[in-house]
Each structure stands twice: as C-alpha cells, then as structure tokens.
Amino acid sequence: MDLTLRVWRQAGPSDPGGFETYEAKGINEDMSFLEMLDVVNERLIMDGQLPIAFDHDCREGICGSCGLMINGQAHGPQLGTATCQLHMRKFTSGDTIVIEPWRASAFPVNRDLSVNRHAFDEIIEAGGYITVDTGSAPDANLMPVPKPAADAAMDAAACIGCGACVAACPNSAAQLFTAAKVSHLNLLPQGQAERYQRVLAMVDTMEEYFGSCTNHGECETACPKSISIDFIAMMNRDYVAAQMKNPRRLAQR
Numbered sequence: 538m539d540l541t542l543r544v545w546r547q548a549g550p551s552d553p554g555g556f557e558t559y560e561a562k563g564i565n566e567d568m569s570f571l572e573m574l575d576v577v578n579e580r581l582i583m584d585g586q587l588p589i590a591f592d593h594d595c596r597e598g599i600c601g602s603c604g605l606m607i608n609g610q611a612h613g614p615q616l617g618t619a620t621c622q623l624h625m626r627k628f629t630s631g632d633t634i635v636i637e638p639w640r641a642s643a644f645p646v647n648r649d650l651s652v653n654r655h656a657f658d659e660i661i662e663a664g665g666y667i668t669v670d671t672g673s674a675p676d677a678n679l680m681p682v683p684k685p686a687a688d689a690a691m692d693a694a695a696c697i698g699c700g701a702c703v704a705a706c707p708n709s710a711a712q713l714f715t716a717a718k719v720s721h722l723n724l725l726p727q728g729q730a731e732r733y734q735r736v737l738a739m740v741d742t743m744e745e746y747f748g749s750c751t752n753h754g755e756c757e758t759a760c761p762k763s764i765s766i767d768f769i770a771m772m773n774r775d776y777v778a779a780q781m782k783n784p785r786r787l788a789q790r
C-alpha cells in the first residue's frame with residue numbers, strides 16, 4: 538500500500554505545531570497502524586530527521602497508552618478497537634490519512650502525537666481504590682458477589698484509560714472514564730464502605746480538568762472497549778445520593 542500521511546508535529550507543549558506530510562510507501566496491509574508508523578520513523582531516522590513521537594506500550598489493546606486521532610476519529614475507523622489493534626487493511630492504497638494527537642486542554646501535548654494524561658491519574662488518586670486491611674489473601678468465596686454485579690463491574694473495569702472518550706467529546710468531558718472507574722468499585726460489595734466518598738472525590742477532581750457531559754454519546758462510540766454510557770447514569774445517581782447524604786456540602790455548591 539502507498540499512503541500519504543498528514544502528521545501533527547509539535548516540539549513541545551508551548552510550540553504551536555503544524556502538519557507535515559510524509560509518503561508511506563510499500564506498507565503491508567497486515568501491519569498495525571503503529572507498525573506503519575514504526576516504518577515511517579525508521580525512514581525518518583535513516584534520513585537524519587526526528588522520528589514522530591507517539592505513545593504505546595502493550596500493543597495488545599490492554600494498557601491504554603496508544604491513542605491517535607485518525608482522520609478525525611479517535612482510534613480510527615474500526616469500532617471497539619484501540620489504535621494499536623487497528624490494521625492497515627482498513628485503509629486503501631492511495632489514501633491520505635490525517636493523524637493528530639488527542640485534542641483537549643486537559644491533555645497537553647508532550648511532543649507530536651504524545652499527550653500528557655496526568656489528569657486521569659489525579660482522578661484515580663482521588664478515589665479509584667478500595668481501602669482494605671493488608672494481610673494474607675482472604676478465601677475467594679468469603680464475600681459473595683452477585684453475578685449481575687460481577688458482570689457489570691467487569692464491563693466497567695474494561696476501561697483502559699486511553700482518553701478516547703475525552704478526545705471524541707465536543708465538551709472534552711471525562712464522564713465515561715470517571716464513571717467506569719467509579720462504577721467498577723461501587724458495584725462490588727468490597728467498594729461499599731467508601732462508595733459515596735469515592736464518587737464525590739473523583740467527580741470533583743474530574744471537574745477541575747474536564748468539561749461537562751451533555752449526552753452526545755460520542756464517548757461510547759469512540760471507546761475501544763465499547764463501555765456503555767449507562768455507567769455515567771450510575772455515577773450521576775451515586776453522586777446525587779452522596780450530595781443528599783451531606784446537606785452542608787450541598788448548600789455550599
């Protein structure tokens with residue numbers, strides 16, 4: 538396949554950046570999108586140019602490191618697929634492909650296509666954990682988990698934290714990410730003790746960085762794990778309940 542790439546190049550967070558055009562010739566259609574970029578980078582290095590910076594780690598759709606806006610779509614044209622799992626057979630020889638980083642003020646560009654997703658880490662630090670006594674592992678059946686709760690928690694836990702939901706949202710909202718992280722703990726018996734404290738802390742932190750959800754639903758479509766926006770409704774319900782349990786806080790808002 539012979540392709541033309543229009544790639545966003547940016548030296549750092551304060552550099553204005555701009556598009557550069559590269560010819561990617563002789564690309565194998567069985568390559569992943571990131572392998573195609575590897576080939577382009579090898580050629581750039583051979584020519585004495587700086588390679589294109591992009592985030593990646595597992596290349597198996599697990600870690601959430603990869604994330605590119607490909608022809609205006611977060612993670613590209615294949616639904617439910619992270620950039621590292623997208624294959625070049627989804628494109629046609631002769632195509633021009635526009636590649637950009639996630640666009641959101643909460644995700645400043647590190648360099649080229651690599652963005653800083655530290656704001657997500659702060660949301661997790663605020664409440665994405667369960668406080669337990671340490672010690673030897675308890676018996677697996679000590680705390681029974683109803684099957685529907687286990688299934689729903691597992692669906693929420695599929696979130697890999699890539700940030701596609703934010704990049705796809707016209708408001709740069711992080712409701713889907715935050716809802717997935719809140720819900721996978723709040724649905725389980727182990728998460729009940731800190732349930733309301735968790736949702737308040739995580740939503741409050743989210744609001745420091747991200748816009749608000751206005752139900753566009755773009756996040757669900759862009760999510761490489763197809764996480765449902767139903768989790769946003771669950772989070773909102775818990776958030777309202779948490780506010781009601783704390784009337785003084787409600788009066789302050």
Ligand code: FES
Pocket residue numbers: 592593594595596597598599600601602603619620621622697
């Ligand atoms: S590189 Fe890990 S999910 Fe894509």
